[in-house]
Amino acid sequence: MLRYFSFRTLLIIGFALVALTPSAALVQLRYGLAGLTIKAQQQQNQASDWSNAVQQSQEQALHLERASRQLLILPEATFLNAAHAAKARLETAQHIFSQSHNPLLMQSSEGIHQLLAQITPTAKIKKAQANALFSQLSEQLKKQDRLIEQQLAEQRRQWLEEVSSKQKQVDMLAILSPVAALSLAILMAVMFSWPIGQLKRQITQLAQGQRGQSWHLAGPADLQGLAKSLAELDLRLVQLEAQKAQFFRHVSHELKTPLAVIHEASSLLQEEVLGSLNTQQKEISAMVQSNVHTLRQRVDALLAHDAGRWLSAELVIAPLALEVFLEQRLQQWRILLSKKLLTIHQSGPATQSYADHAKLGIILDNLLLNAIRFSPPHGEINIRFGQTGQQSWLEIQDQGPGVDSQDSEFIFEPFHCGPAPEGESAGSGIGLTMARSFAQLMHGDVELIPSPAGACFRLHWQLQGHS
Template sequence: MRLPYPRSFSSLLLAGFALVTLPLLTGMGYTAYVQERLATQTRQAISLTLQVTRTTRQLAEDISSLQRSAGQFYVLRDPQLRNGMRDAHEAIGRALRTLHALPYGPSNTERLRQLALREGVLYAQLSDPANVGLRRFDSFTEDFTRLSRLADQLTVAGNAMVDDQVASLTRRAQTLRTVLLLQAAAAVLLSVLIAGLFSWLLNRPVRQIDQAIRRLGAGDLQPQPPVRGPIDLVFLGQQLDWLRQRLRELDEQKLRFLRHVSHELKTPLASLREGVELLADGVGGRLSGQQREIAQIMRGNARDLQQRIENLINYSRAQRQLDPLVSSGVDLPDLLDALVRRNELALRAKRLRVERSGQTPLLKADAGKLDTLFENLLINAMRFSPEGGVIRLDLRAGPDAVDVTVCDQGPGVAEHDRAHLFKPFFQGSRQPPSAAPGNGLGLAIAQEYAQLHGGGVRLCDTPGQAGACFCVHLPFDISLQPGSTTASTSMTHQPSVQDDDPGWQQTQPCQHP
């Protein structure tokens, strides 16, 4: 059975704060209670100590007073002196009654009884008129000595009882200190556990919302698990789901629009290109040099327009991962050579030369997407290369990956453009003056397709050299995206290069073989 959340985030926070402070408040209350008990016991012990000390001292003084009064009476035989004997006798009785009420123990209680009995017999003898004239006072010395000895024993017993009280209070204080330390540790531990529990309860819906926002930001428009938590956060999660549905509808509308535009543009463009090709081939008649030059310009512009349309469609499909990877053995040198031959006319138009170096083994990859990837890089190099320049294609095979470098001799990339280089529709500040403006999707598409293969594209530094170099990293064993297929055997998912190396996108030196 799942416990219900409070109705709001603030009420959950207040409940967590109250439960966290509850063990601490309980501990403080218990501490105050036991300290009050210890203080009461201390006051009782102090009162008992004072009573025992005062009474035993008074008892010794009363016995001395009885002995002194009796001696004076027996010497002077003054009847008034009997009052002093009587007062001392009564004071001894009061002291004995007070001591008898104290927790002296059985042995000391017997001493009190004997002292009371002996003192009563001695007082009776001292008060007997027959003894006044017949006995000398010296004959009672032994009796007074016994009384004094019993009083001293009671004083020693009282001191021992006081010592026991002090030792008992010390033990109780030590026990209380240990209990309070354990209680404080338990209260802190319990508070930390409750705080951890409520922190998890508070962070759980926040993490769910954060993950939903991150997925939306990454373009993942699939349904997300519902947010569980306080009602206000649940409502916020529902609003995010509404936003996801709205974004999905807009994305579908965008795809429909792109499909519609591509269909509406590619059909007349195909007819236009066919007409231009027929015109350039002289089907309609022999062309003059100026007419042939115009036909070549029209042919190039038509091809460029088709490339832009295809880039728009390819980038949208790559972002949505609508085309799964079809893995097969790809010979990168052959693919690059075929790519150069396909763009031979454009290369001749700018008198560009392509130099390829290096060999690589067969690569498990999607040949069509790699062709698009390197064609975009080659077209970018052609666009920025000066007339009569050289484009270098360098291949290097590592233990677990292939690195391909595409370098041109153009103006290079400005420092402030490097952070935005692979963003869609971004146009750098160093545009060639003679070239038609591009759509800023070539490098973005190349990056998307490289990441689909578990690799990436980065801008490499070229110390001492003009132009820009783009390094493509492709692992031999690609990480297929969900829904991908393979022409041979299926491969398990592995993390991409960007996951393993956070600095892959950063600019790094480029080395040429």
């Protein structure tokens, strides 16, 4: 459903829903209070009408009784007309109760009407009968008065209960309205942030070298459009890396084959297989062979750097015992260490770390090779390692001439070659670049740190195995 709306549209809808939730509660409260006000006004008017009616009934009952008694003493038309008029006004006053839709008041009014039907203003009615009828009428009117008070009290009680109930609703709305608005806001935030977070994770994985991901996204239309563009970019990167891998293979063959031929030819000349050489010819032959060897090293380093950087960027994190791993890497350099009579000093606790074994091995090989090449004969190489927080670290320090201050800013640049050690050819200029690239892939770095003597390189990387 979200795919039919843009992020902006969904954001507007979300804000509208969050704003409408308390607004709807306020509207409901307004109509509820208006209903209570109208009902209170109606009850007030009804109470006034009932009070006036019962008061008028009692007054007309007194007029009826007075006129009837006067008629018994002196049968004149004036008293007869007054009695009939009082009776008619009494019946009219009781008419409001007959139409009140209140069963008790309707029953009371019906009883009074029955009594009035028995009271006939005439001089022939007996005094005892008249006394009994008027006594019953007076009693019925008193009962009606008490009944009205009870009904009005009951109505007030019911109204107060409704007011109390409405107050509880108001209190509940005061609590639920912000809770509902906050819940809705959180829901909308989750609905928006989840696809964004998913997209962010996939972009991070894409940057780390993971290719061919599924870019299907359940989210707004514009985010789906972005995911589609990233899917096309992912596919394009896969194609480019395949083309680059193929290019590396072709370059490797096209460059290494003629270099191998030149190297073999120069070796034959150097060994005087085709005839003896004079001194100048030997120097030229040695120069050719040396430069072929250097060029081949440069080509191998370039291919290894680019292949390692682009084709093997995905990390394979696994646990390792740092001290044991370091000892295994040193075994490969024992011949060079023995040749220069170098001593290795290691210091650090037995540390359980996590890293990409292949990339960490390449980093250590490059740092160790630099330390061996620049160390003087009978020198020492100090290796320190340990953990700080969520990072492992390792330092390799030699006793060589160190790094010139002018070169320290450029030693990690590709193909930057500093002064070569005495008696050795210049390096490829790619080893430290590869070391830093692989360290950064493991969320770490390789740095040149200040040292009183020689050069000291510090490697650190994130313990990703804990996450």
